[in-house]
Structures are given as C-alpha cells and as structure tokens.
Amino acid sequence: MCYGSAMSWQHVRISHFGGPEVLELVSEPTIPNPGAGEVRIKVLAAGTGFTDSFIRRGRYPDFKGPLPFTPGYDLVGVVEKAGPDVVLPREGQIVADLCVVGGYAQYAIRPARFLVPVPAGVDAAEAVCIPLAYLTAFQMLTRYRRLSPGDTILVIGASGSVGTALLDLSRHLGLKAIGTCSAANLAAVERFGGKAVDYRAGDFVDVVRKLTTGRIGGAGVDAAFDAIGGAHFNRSFACLAPGGTLIGYGSQTMAIGRENLIAAGLGLARLKLWGALSFLFRGRTALWYSITDRRLSHPEEFRTDMAALFELLRNGAIHPMVVGREPLAAAKDIHTRIDAGGFGGKIVMLPWLATQVATDK
Missing domain, CATH: 3.90.180.10 (Medium-chain alcohol dehydrogenases, catalytic domain)
Structure with a gap:
C-alpha cells in the first residue's frame, strides 16, 4: 500500500x-x-x-x-x-x-x-x-447437516445478527424454528415465523422438549445453533432429538469474560467428544463452525454461497x-x-x- x-x-x-x-x-x-x-x-x-x-x-x-x-x-x-x-x-x-x-x-x-x-x-x-451473518447461517444450515422442509431447528440468541439470519433462511428453506432470546426481543423472533422462548423465564431445555413432544423419532430438534459456547453447549445438546446435530459457532461467554479460555476450550472438547462418540448418544452429534477457517479450506464454496445469498436478497427471498x-x-x-x-x-x-x-x- x-x-x-x-x-x-x-x-x-x-x-x-x-x-x-x-x-x-x-x-x-x-x-x-x-x-x-x-x-x-x-x-x-x-x-x-x-x-x-x-x-x-x-x-x-x-x-x-x-x-x-x-x-x-x-x-x-x-x-x-x-x-x-x-x-x-x-x-x-x-x-x-x-x-x-x-x-x-x-x-x-x-x-x-x-x-x-x-x-x-x-x-x-x-x-x-450477507458476508458474516447470512453466510455463517447459510453454511451451517446447508453445508453441515442435510435438513429437509418441516425439520425443526433451535437458534440460541435468536435476536442477534446471525440469529435473525438463521430464522430468515430457515423460513425460506421451509424449516420450523425455535429461538431463545430475552423478553424484549420475543417479537423480533416471531416476526420471522419462529417460536420465541424467553431464556430467562425458565429452563429452555424443558420448553423445547414440550414444544417438540410427539415428534416422530423422539422429542427434540433436528439441529441446534449455539454461539454462547463453554458449558452452555450442554444445554443445547440436551435439546437435540435422536440423530440431531449441534453446531457451535462462537464463545460469547469467553468474549465477555464470564468464562476463561480453559472453560471455552472444554466447550470445544465436548463438541469433539460428542461428534466422535455419537453412537453413545442415540446418533446425536456435534461440530464446530468457523467462517474464517471455512473460507480458507473451501474458498470456492465461500464465493458460491455468497453469490447465492446475494441472488436471494436481490429477489426479495430474504429480508x-x-x-x-x-x-x-x-x-x-x-x-x-x-x-x-x-x-x-x-x-x-x-x-x-x-x-x-x-x-x-
């Protein structure tokens, strides 16, 4: 320069x-x-x-x-x-x-x-x-788990920028969404067609189980997306239906100093353990997503997915x-x-x- x-x-x-x-x-x-x-x-x-x-x-x-x-x-x-x-x-x-x-x-x-x-x-x-929020959401929804119309996802922190992108894209893809947020943001989640759950009002694991009771194959969600990290991954994993997938994509508790690097590292270790031993958890599995790592390892997907999202935006399919x-x-x-x-x-x-x-x- x-x-x-x-x-x-x-x-x-x-x-x-x-x-x-x-x-x-x-x-x-x-x-x-x-x-x-x-x-x-x-x-x-x-x-x-x-x-x-x-x-x-x-x-x-x-x-x-x-x-x-x-x-x-x-x-x-x-x-x-x-x-x-x-x-x-x-x-x-x-x-x-x-x-x-x-x-x-x-x-x-x-x-x-x-x-x-x-x-x-x-x-x-x-x-x-698009480049951060929607690309993160799109790749987690389409590259890491094959979801079908009618499947249910859980979005932790659904009122944030990636959270609303997950809700918007899930609506476009024909998925059902449950989103946790604070009471002040319940309407924001529902605006995208998601079922809003106030995470401060009680144990959201119980709420998710009740909302998915009667699901063929067992209560729970097909995929959960969690950017809080650390020990919080346990609760998100507990919301999965048999065969469900937890995708961790952040460590917010470490970012704001509520957990140290060791606790955040343990959270990542849990994801790897659940991923390796999914046969012990009725097919439930877990993995980690990093947009920067994914761009380096799959640069062609980065450009293809961004182009696809810009086309959806231009056509008014996402908002x-x-x-x-x-x-x-x-x-x-x-x-x-x-x-x-x-x-x-x-x-x-x-x-x-x-x-x-x-x-x-």
Missing part, C-alpha cells in the same frame, strides 16, 4: 483493547493507493456486530493486533482504484468483503482475491448483512433486519448497544452519512 492523493478521510481506530471508549474517530490527510493484488474500496456500508466487540476486547482468537487498527468485520463498497496487476474486480464495481478488521472506514485497501460482486440495485446496508443506519461517529454508542445484548438485527455504519448530511444542508 502506498499513499496517493491528498484529501482527508475518516476511519475508526483502536489503539488499545478495552470497552467502547477505545473507539476513536480519526482523520487521515491522504487517500491510500492499492498495491499489487489489492484494490481501494470506497466503503458504502460497514457491518457491526458482536464479533467486532469480541475483537475490540482483545479476546478474539483470530485477531490479536497489531495495534492500532481499524475494526469492522464486513463491508460493501465500490472499487475506486485497482492495483497494477488486478483484472477483477473492475473499477466501479460494487463488492462485498469479509475483512475481519478494516470496515469502519471511508476507504479500505483490500486483497482482490476474496471480493465478491454485489448485484446492482441491492441496498448496501442490507448487502453488508435482513437492519435496525439502524449510523455514521462512523456513532461507533462508541453502537458498541455500547452491542455489549448490552441482542436488539433484533444488525446496526450498519454508513461511513459517508455525516458527510452527506452536511452536504445536503
């Missing part, structure tokens, strides 16, 4: 790990130019979510620095300038990226090889829900819940809301929003 034209631009920076207060909005005097294999993207929308909070705290296993850095796990933007050897994507093309960090910015320099085209006419704020559209300056407030818990969808940053408002005035 080298620096080119002199024009100030903004991004959010983290200089040390911590709470929302570590997010600072800074201006840079020159716009960077892409190097070999890179493009410069003018960011139209940056996704926010719990994973960003995880990274901000310094607890995310896949990113520990270096500091300072710009957070932001996923982005949608227009390719403004391509590096000297880049053929695709072309300049002027709208693309999406699962960047892990770098999204909270007006400009981003990104490797060209991972970028996925976004169809024309798609809302950028809805499109940025991402964008619950807020905010400027970069709102980063601290957004992370405070993320840390407080699920709010029925995804808050999206529009990096040029404040500039546009000022221009409109």
Whole structure:
C-alpha cells in the first residue's frame, strides 16, 4: 500500500483493547493507493456486530493486533482504484468483503482475491448483512447437516445478527424454528415465523422438549445453533432429538469474560467428544463452525454461497433486519448497544452519512 492523493478521510481506530471508549474517530490527510493484488474500496456500508466487540476486547482468537487498527468485520463498497496487476474486480464495481478488521472506514485497501460482486440495485446496508451473518447461517444450515422442509431447528440468541439470519433462511428453506432470546426481543423472533422462548423465564431445555413432544423419532430438534459456547453447549445438546446435530459457532461467554479460555476450550472438547462418540448418544452429534477457517479450506464454496445469498436478497427471498443506519461517529454508542445484548438485527455504519448530511444542508 502506498499513499496517493491528498484529501482527508475518516476511519475508526483502536489503539488499545478495552470497552467502547477505545473507539476513536480519526482523520487521515491522504487517500491510500492499492498495491499489487489489492484494490481501494470506497466503503458504502460497514457491518457491526458482536464479533467486532469480541475483537475490540482483545479476546478474539483470530485477531490479536497489531495495534492500532481499524475494526469492522464486513463491508460493501465500490472499487475506486485497482492495483497494477488486478483484472477483477473492475473499477466501479460494487463488492462485498469479509475483512475481519478494516470496515469502519471511508476507504479500505483490500486483497482482490476474496471480493465478491454485489448485484446492482441491492441496498448496501442490507448487502453488508450477507458476508458474516447470512453466510455463517447459510453454511451451517446447508453445508453441515442435510435438513429437509418441516425439520425443526433451535437458534440460541435468536435476536442477534446471525440469529435473525438463521430464522430468515430457515423460513425460506421451509424449516420450523425455535429461538431463545430475552423478553424484549420475543417479537423480533416471531416476526420471522419462529417460536420465541424467553431464556430467562425458565429452563429452555424443558420448553423445547414440550414444544417438540410427539415428534416422530423422539422429542427434540433436528439441529441446534449455539454461539454462547463453554458449558452452555450442554444445554443445547440436551435439546437435540435422536440423530440431531449441534453446531457451535462462537464463545460469547469467553468474549465477555464470564468464562476463561480453559472453560471455552472444554466447550470445544465436548463438541469433539460428542461428534466422535455419537453412537453413545442415540446418533446425536456435534461440530464446530468457523467462517474464517471455512473460507480458507473451501474458498470456492465461500464465493458460491455468497453469490447465492446475494441472488436471494436481490429477489426479495430474504429480508435482513437492519435496525439502524449510523455514521462512523456513532461507533462508541453502537458498541455500547452491542455489549448490552441482542436488539433484533444488525446496526450498519454508513461511513459517508455525516458527510452527506452536511452536504445536503
């Protein structure tokens, strides 16, 4: 990366790990130019979510620095300038990226090889829900367990960005969904056709068993999706019907400091044990999903699945819940809301929003 034209631009920076207060909005005097294999993207929308909070705290296993850095796990933007050897994507093309960090910015320099085209006419704020939340949900629903219309799934934390994506996609695929959430988010879960369960009102394992009583083959769900991790995996596994699958895809208790690394590791060990010894648990099994690992091991699936999801979005078959559209300056407030818990969808940053408002005035 080298620096080119002199024009100030903004991004959010983290200089040390911590709470929302570590997010600072800074201006840079020159716009960077892409190097070999890179493009410069003018960011139209940056996704926010719990994973960003995880990274901000310094607890995310896949990113520990270096500091300072710009957070932001996923982005949608227009390719403004391509590096000297880049053929695709072309300049002027709208693309999406699962960047892990770098999204909270007006400009981003990104490797060209991972970028996925976004169809024309798609809302950028809805499109940025696809690379992390919807791709995670889609791959867990279609790549790890063959589910048939009429099957029942359990979504733990169903009001979060991945949770609502699971509900939205399960409705599209003809699945029945049960979703746990707080009382404040029951309506958000039911809006997607899911059966909402207040996890604070009692033992959700008992509720799930009652809701699935009379199921052919035994009470329980065909698949459960849990991002809480650690000891919580036990409860999700207990909700499975014979032959059911638990997919763990996060360690939220470790992220917020409720459990240490050892407890989180034990949770992963349980998944492996259940997976290896499923014959002891009436065919119930378990596995772990990591979107970053999956992209590295199956890059062709990453591009194929993203393209399929963008087509569903363009056709109106799925409906991402964008619950807020905010400027970069709102980063601290957004992370405070993320840390407080699920709010029925995804808050999206529009990096040029404040500039546009000022221009409109």
